[in-house]
Amino acid sequence: MNTPILNRIEQPADLKQLSLAELTDLAAELRQVxxxxxxxxxxxxxxxxxxxxLTIAFHTVFNSPIDKVVWDVSHQSYTHKIxxxxxxxxxxxQHYDDVSGYTAPEESPxxxxxxxxxxxxxxxxxxxxVARDLQGKSGxxxxxxxxxxxxxxLALEGLNTAATLNSNLIILVNDNGMSIAEDHGGLYGNLAELRQTNGQSTNNLFKAMGLDYRYVADGNDLQTMLDTFKAVKDIDHPIVLHVHTEKGHGYQPAITNKEAFHWHVPFDLKTGEALHPATGESYNDVIHAELEHELTDEKTPITAITAAIPGAYDLKRFGRKHPDRYFDVGIAEQESITFAAGQAQQWLRPIVFHSGTFLQRAYDQLSHDLGINRLPVTIMVKGGQISAGDPTHQGVFDVAMLSNIPNLTLLAPTTKQELTAMMHWALHQTNGPVAIRVPGNxxxxxPLAADFDAHKMRTVHAGHQVAVLGVGSLLPLAQAAQKQLATHGVDATVIDPRDISDxxxxxxxxxxxxxQLVVTLEEASLSGGFGEKVSRHYGNTAMRVLNLGAAKRFNDRETTAELLHEFKLTPDQVVKTVTDALAN
Structure with missing residues (x-):
């Protein structure tokens, strides 16, 4: 049996000693790894x-880290890391968790x-x-x-600036005809035209912006990429390399199901099927039921908008039924919000479906276009959970961001009934934008009381002495703590806050x-969060308030269980926090 070529690779320089046949074999090994x-x-x-x-070719031709490569998103940097x-x-x-799934300067130069x-x-x-040039460096x-x-x-802004530079800059556009899902927007017609004409079309976005341009038809051919990189290495002006590749290349399930395999849970390698598929009712099911009710029964003029993450909400389910009311604006979070603002100003009732960690990219639009104008756009926000796969995807900052925008209401449902009622209320009120934090549990x-009011807290259990307020997905924690506190002789009140902006x-x-004691529980950063608002409310009273939630930091490769324990968000720890406070 031949020794794997990867055994001989410790640093990029080792690639330069390999033949084309060996590099080709290495590519096959890497895919399997x-x-x-x-x-x-x-x-x-x-x-x-x-x-x-193209990664093998880059590290064979160029001299990293003197020659530098910046990976957009960097979710495609696994081969680079290897x-x-x-x-x-x-x-x-045993070392699977040693590195991030994205580029990380602390890992490597x-x-x-x-x-x-x-x-x-x-x-x-x-x-x-620019920094290289001003410092007189090369590379x-x-x-x-x-x-x-x-x-x-920002990509188009970057291209606009790139065209003004008069020195080396290589922009490799990895064109696989896909975003997370399929591409959406006018520029993709031009990319398709360039692919179809082998880069010869006179209609060329990149040339129109003043950039040099070269098309590469087969970016999955190693010899082609080696030759291409050799041709542009040390170029003295900015150039766009438009490289056509295949997303999922070399693994048929990932080719057949490109969207599903953009990011995938653990799966059976032979079949591509998820090892632990989700079962039972989901909050997506609840959301879709209300969408159909609003459109069909209530005749509400709703639209559904997403910025390239339809899978997070299974939105294509809605799009198939109502294609004229479904809009994917592509990776353009700012556009999704202002697009919705324009619709709302003209009496539609748009619903924008977002991930909290991506929604932050549209902060100005949330504040300026929605908040100031009091436009009744509904924003569904997922990902509001304590987790730490990497520092770039943190779900705990949305509350501080959204709850402090004037005229915007942030709601945290705790049940499917509340989620439905809040969506209905948001779609029929006219006071301003409403964001709904979809529970992560x-x-x-x-049951929902007949007098449901999204702005009124719900007392789940009436007690005395201690009140525990569990925001959204942490209401079950509050209830579990209440039951344990009862064994300590403490009959704690449990409250579902609902409106966490006011x-x-x-x-x-x-x-x-x-x-005499109020405890708040939230899967959000304590800094700027709901608990601080409660503490401020009681500031001039004798009430003692304790806030439990996430620290204001970027977590990295810690498990959710570890973080919940660190932040004292387990039933035993909540009970100890309460009993210690009462004892003191």
Whole structure:
């Protein structure tokens, strides 16, 4: 049996000693290594399989880290990491968690930024190129950006700046005809035209912006990529390499199901089927039921808008039924919000479906276009959970961001009934934008009172002395703590806050009569969060308030269980926090 070529690769320089046949064999080895790990751990499958050859070619031709490559999103940097001294994290299960799924400067001198969001690489690379020139240094600077990422405004801003530079800059557009899902937007017609004409069409976005241009028809051919990189190495002006690749190349399930295998949970390598598929009712089911009710029964003029993450909400289910009311604006979070603002101003009732960690990219639009104008746009927000796969995808900052925008209401449902009622209320009120934080736990169910009011706190259990307020997905924690406190002789009140942008002052004031301690629980950063609002409310009273939630920091590769324990968000720890406070 032949010794794996990967055994001989410790740093990029080792590639320069290999023949084309050996590099080709290495590509096959890398695909198997990549698939073996992600099938066990989950991860970005398709993006990484598509760039194996161009990554090998880059590190064979160029001299990293003197020559620098910036990976947009960096979710396609697995091969880059393996070739730059971190292969053990793919070869040994005991080291699977040693490295991030994205580039990380603390790991290697071959990485320059922690990047997990899209459309940033060109702007970053232009800055690096200018810094190189002003310092009199040498070396190539390359940005690798997917075609899907070009729809982000910052990518176009970066191209605009790149065209003004008069020195080395290589922009590799990795065009696989896909974003997370399919591409959406006018520029993709031009990319398709360039592919169809082998780059010869006179209609050329990149040339129109003043950039040199070269098309590469087969970016999954190693010899082609080696020749291409040799031709542009040390170029003295900015150039766009438009490289056509196949997302998921080399693994048929990832080719057949490109969207599903953009990022995939652990799966059976032979079949591509998820090892632990989700079962039972989901909050997506609840959302879709209300969408159909509003459109069909209530005749509400709703639209559904997403910024390239339809899978997070299964939105294509809605799009298939109502294609004229479904809009995917591509990776363009700012556009999604202002697009909705325009619709709302003209009497439609748009619903924008977002991930909290991506929604932050549209902060100005949330504040300026929605908040100031009091436009009744509904925003569904997922991902509001304490987790720490990497520092770029943190779900705990949305409350501080959204709850402090004037005229915007942020709601945190705790059950499917509340989620439905809040959606209905948001779609029929006219006071301003409403964001609804979709619970991150399993679907909860509880009867809804006839006098439901999204702004009024719900008392789940009436006690005295201590009140525990569990925001959204942490209401079950509050209830579990209440049951344990009862064994300590403490009959704690449990409250579902609902509106976490403007807490219900009447309910809070009522607690002053027979409570001495209020504890808030939230899966959000304590800094700027709901608990601080409650503490401020009681500031001039004798009420003692304790806030439990996430620290204001970027977590990295810690498990959710570890973080919940650190933040004292387990039933035993909540009980100890309460009993210690009462004892003191």
């Amino acid at each position: 990549l698939l073996n790990k992600v099938s066990h751990t989950g991860g970005h499958v398709g993006p990484n399989l598509g760039v194996v050859e 070739l730059t001294g971190r292969k053990q994290a793919w070869l040994d299960p 071959h990485d320059y930024f922690n990047i997990g969001h899209t459309s940033t690489s060109i702007a970053l690379a232009t800055g690096m190129a 190539n600077v390359m940005a690798v950006i997917g075609d899907g990422s070009l729809s982000g405004g 399993d679907v909860q169910s509880a 807490p219900d002052g009447a309910t809070l004031d009522a607690l002053l009569a027979d409570h």
